[in-house]
Amino acid sequence: MPKPRPKTGDAKRAQARGVKLPATVARRAPAELKYVPWNKVELEELNPLLQRQLVVGQDIMVARVLLKKGCVVPEHSHPNEQLTYILEGALKFWVDGREIVVRSGETLAIPRNMPHKAEALEDTVDLDVFHPPRADWINKTDQYLRKR
Amino acid sequence: MPKPRPKTGDAKRAQARGVKLPATVARRAPAELKYVPWNKVELEELNPLLQRQLVVGQDIMVARVLLKKGCVVPEHSHPNEQLTYILEGALKFWVDGREIVVRSGETLAIPRNMPHKAEALEDTVDLDVFHPPRADWINKTDQYLRKR
Numbered sequence: 610m611p612k613p614r615p616k617t618g619d620a621k622r623a624q625a626r627g628v629k630l631p632a633t634v635a636r637r638a639p640a641e642l643k644y645v646p647w648n649k650v651e652l653e654e655l656n657p658l659l660q661r662q663l664v665v666g667q668d669i670m671v672a673r674v675l676l677k678k679g680c681v682v683p684e685h686s687h688p689n690e691q692l693t694y695i696l697e698g699a700l701k702f703w704v705d706g707r708e709i710v711v712r713s714g715e716t717l718a719i720p721r722n723m724p725h726k727a728e729a730l731e732d733t734v735d736l737d738v739f740h741p742p743r744a745d746w747i748n749k750t751d752q753y754l755r756k757r
Numbered sequence: 758m759p760k761p762r763p764k765t766g767d768a769k770r771a772q773a774r775g776v777k778l779p780a781t782v783a784r785r786a787p788a789e790l791k792y793v794p795w796n797k798v799e800l801e802e803l804n805p806l807l808q809r810q811l812v813v814g815q816d817i818m819v820a821r822v823l824l825k826k827g828c829v830v831p832e833h834s835h836p837n838e839q840l841t842y843i844l845e846g847a848l849k850f851w852v853d854g855r856e857i858v859v860r861s862g863e864t865l866a867i868p869r870n871m872p873h874k875a876e877a878l879e880d881t882v883d884l885d886v887f888h889p890p891r892a893d894w895i896n897k898t899d900q901y902l903r904k905r
Contacts, residue, residue, distance in 0.1 A: 640838075640868035642853045647862050666866040668888045669817070669840050690788075692817050694884070696844070705790045714795050718814040720788035736842070740816045740888050 635744035638667050647673060655754045656680075658729070663746060670742035676700070676729035684726035685753050689739040691719040698733025702726070783892035786815050795821060803902045804828075806877070811894060818890035824848070824877035832874040833901050837887040839867040846881030850874070 643664070650662040650673075658680035662673040676682075676698070684703070693700070699712040704725035711717045719725055745751040791812070798810040798821075806828035810821045824830075824846070832851070841848070847860045852873040859865045867873055893899040 641866075642855075642868065642871065643864075643866040644857050644859065645864045645866070646860075647864065664840065664864050664866065666838055666840050667868065668838050669866075669886055671840050671842065671864065671886060690814055690816050692812065692814050692819050692886075694819065707790075709792050711792065712794075716791075716793045716795065716812050716819065718789075718791040718793070718812065718817075720790065720815065723790065736884070738817055738819060738840075738886050 635665075635742045635747050638665055638742070640667050653749075655751075656756065659754060661746070665742050665747060668741050670739045670746070672737045672739070672746065674733075674735040674737055676733045676735060678729050678732050680729040680733075682727040683753050683756075684724050686722050686724040687739075687743060687745070688721050689741060689743050690721045692738040693717045693719070694736040694738070696734040696736055698729065698731040698735075700727045700733055700735060701730055783813075783890045783895050786813055786890075788815050801897075803899075804904065807902060809894070813890050813895060816889050818887045818894070820885045820887070820894065822881075822883040822885055824881045824883060826877055826880050828877040828881075830875040831901050832872050834870050834872040835887075835891060835893070836869050837889055837891050838869045840886040841865045841867070842884040842886070844882040844884055846877065846879040846883075848875045848881055848883060849878055 643666070645664050647662060650664065652675075653661050655661060658677040659682075660675040664671045693711060694716045695711050695713050697713050699710055702709045702711060702717060702725055704717075704719060705723060709717065710730065791814070793812050795810060798812065800823075801809050801811075803809060806825040807830075808823040812819045841859065842864045843859050843861050845861050847858055850857045850859060850865060850873055852865075852867060853871060857865065858878065891899075
């Protein structure tokens with residue numbers, strides 16, 4: 610049986626009660642209009658081959674992920690649904706027993722809790738959409754990305 | 758008081774009980790890995806100035822929206838959170854009492870139920886992310902887009 614995932618509203622209610630949240634649940638952002646040029650968003654350098662920018666809504670997070678050729682994202686999983694859209698370059702994924710190369714103009718939808726690994730076959734600009742927003746990326750507790 | 762929005766799991770449970778769903782709630786897709794090149798996705802022509810492609814996950818939908826210069830999206834609102842990322846061109850939005858031009862490389866996060874109108878100032882490629890997926894786009898009941 611899969612573990613029931615936390616609902617996005619749970620974080621706010623739990624915090625209001627002073628309950629410590631599991632590390633995978635992000636505090637829900639306020640519902641507000643946000644106009645954000647990407648060039649005003651912090652470009653976070655996770656390791657010499659990997660940079661990232663985040664725009665976080667209430668229940669959606671969009672990340673621009675910049676991977677240099679040869680960058681490896683080690684196998685990991687998360688309770689967040691993921692939809693990857695490759696804007697430039699190509700990523701090879703190992704997921705669900707398959708090897709899939711996702712190229713510019715292609716998408717990959719990865720269900721929650723499905724382990725996956727990726728490697729950049731070229732310098733790549735990857736747009737990753739998550740629901741709910743990823744607490745580990747927001748809180749910078751994503752150690753699996755910060756090693757080489 | 759804002760009307761409580763339907764939760765995404767509600768659709769499946771309601772359908773299992775034979776309950777007729779409101780038109781804004783999409784049937785939840787199965788949790789499956791999907792590898793989708795955009796050039797294999799149906800390009801739907803909504804009107805002579807507006808085309809659209811959809812990739813639908815469980816709780817996330819991503820749409821590539823192609824707008825010709827002068828295309829107007831009339832004011833509307835929806836219970837789905839929206840995050841717009843302009844890949845090419847420029848859209849002018851009327852939203853929350855403001856006029857905001859969102860250009861290539863910029864994003865706009867629109868909270869659920871916030872009315873908005875848009876006009877393409879140039880030929881535009883717009884990536885729209887929604888949570889939950891938009892039933893009116895999936896079911897083709899989005900008449901507001903099908904008129905000129």
